[in-house]
Amino acid sequence: PGKAYGYTEEIAATLITSQTLQAKIAELAVAVAADHHNPKPPLLICVLKGAVMFVTDFAMALPIPSELEFMAVSSYGSATSSSGVVRILKDLDGDITGRRVVIVEDIIDSGLTLSWLLKNLQTRGPASIEVVALLRKPDAVKVDVDVRYVGFDIPNEFVVGYGLDYAERYRDMPFVGLLDPKMYL
Ligand code: PRP
Numbered sequence: 521p522g523k524a525y526g527y528t529e530e531i532a533a534t535l536i537t538s539q540t541l542q543a544k545i546a547e548l549a550v551a552v553a554a555d556h557h558n559p560k561p562p563l564l565i566c567v568l569k570g571a572v573m574f575v576t577d578f579a580m581a582l583p584i585p586s587e588l589e590f591m592a593v594s595s596y597g598s599a600t601s602s603s604g605v606v607r608i609l610k611d612l613d614g615d616i617t618g619r620r621v622v623i624v625e626d627i628i629d630s631g632l633t634l635s636w637l638l639k640n641l642q643t644r645g646p647a648s649i650e651v652v653a654l655l656r657k658p659d660a661v662k663v664d665v666d667v668r669y670v671g672f673d674i675p676n677e678f679v680v681g682y683g684l685d686y687a688e689r690y691r692d693m694p695f696v697g698l699l700d701p702k703m704y705l
Pocket residue numbers: 567568569570571593594595601602625626627628629630631632633634684685
């Protein structure tokens with residue numbers, strides 16, 4: 521796995537192939553569209569950087585028009601786990617008052633990032649907020665977040681690719697893989 525990208529020695533296995541990702545994204549897009557058909561296009565908020573691959577494929581798979589915003593957040597503290605104290609690195613460009621917001625996230629690990637983000641965005645007066653998350657680790661969740669659309673529940677292992685990084689690497693792989701433990705041990 522990862523051969524074409526020069527990561528062969530670093531990726532232990534493929535967890536979700538590109539094909540399987542795309543099939544699931546098409547399903548998620550149909551489900552979100554069914555709940556957001558009118559009157560105004562939903563506003564997709566991509567949580568940078570991890571969700572960047574997902575949001576582009578998801579927006580193009582959505583059978584209805586949507587608009588796109590980006591937000592970048594960062595947790596303080598240790599590099600390997602979120603502290604729950606979040607700081608905004610890049611805020612939304614526009615006002616979300618009265619909008620139907622769909623937060624697009626690559627993964628819910630502890631749930632701390634999303635929990636903070638939901639609270640933050642709720643204060644801005646949107647008409648509704650839903651979350652679509654491609655991946656979720658049920659065994660890692662520390663705070664329960666109400667997520668309507670989830671692609672895959674995955675084991676509590678170190679996954680990379682399709683936007684997910686380890687020290688900023690591997691985001692460019694078109695599939696989700698398991699990082700070889702030798703890379704972080
Ligand atoms: C990762 C991931 C999620 C978050 C999930 O982002 O993309 O946004 O962590 O973790 P949590 O549920 O424990 O809060 P990260 O902070 O690594 O930034 P990045 O998206 O730029 O990689």
